[in-house]
Amino acid sequence: MATPPMIGGEHALILYSGSKTAFDAHAGTLEDLGAATYVGADAGLASLHDLALLSGMYGVFAGFFHATALIDSEGIGAAAFFKLLGPWMAAMMGELPGYAQKIDSGRHGVDVVSNLGMQSVALANILAATREQGVATDLLAPMLELFRRRAEAGHGEEDISGIVELIRRR
Structure with missing residues (x-):
């Protein structure tokens, strides 16, 4: 690393x-x-950990690239926008330990502030604005598909951490 x-x-x-x-x-x-x-x-565990850590990094990068492309559609520079995005992302990283506990326990409905159903609407709105701004939806559209599949399976009241159940190996 x-x-x-x-x-x-x-x-x-x-x-x-x-x-x-x-x-x-x-x-x-x-x-x-x-x-x-x-x-x-x-x-093989060192290699698996390496790839998993890089996967997390690329996920963060994808969010950053999408966000800056969206803001760039109105001529706002990435460096100027990062003054808002950096602290926001740092705050959101603080949510990950709670998600990790939910994933390990398999209990995705505990202490849900904004459930998967609400998050699906929010992400759909982001993607609608993305299309309206002429920005590609390639990075976030697959996440919305996972949100929708999980909600349609009866888990709309749970937390978004439940999407891991759709992507983990069975």
């Missing part, structure tokens, strides 16, 4: 999996390269 110039720096994260004994024996040396994080005995 680091580009070559990051190696040895404070932001380098290096994932390890496989033999815990080997990791423990060399942890001190590995820490010199970056935050050495052991993720499990299965040798």
Whole structure:
């Protein structure tokens, strides 16, 4: 989870999996390269974690790119808009631990402030405005489809975290 110039720096994260004994024996040396994080005995888990972390990053990037394209449709620059978007996104990141708990428990209806049905309407409105502004809907339209499928399956009163039930491996 680091580009070559990051190696040895404070932001380098290096994932390890496989033999815990080997990791423990060399942890001190590995820490010199970056935050050495052991993720499990299965040798493929470091790669899976890497891809999952990058997936989260690309999801955030997709939201940023869509939002800036939408605001750009009225001639507002991305840097100027980021003054609003950055703090808003930081605040929304604070919601993720609660979503993680709901996903782990399978209980998506607990403490729902704005349910999937309401969120579906909100996202449909965003996509309508997106089309009206001449901006592509490619990044967010699939999410609305998941919202709708989950709501049509009888889960409209639950939280949006329930869409994970449609995309996780069975």
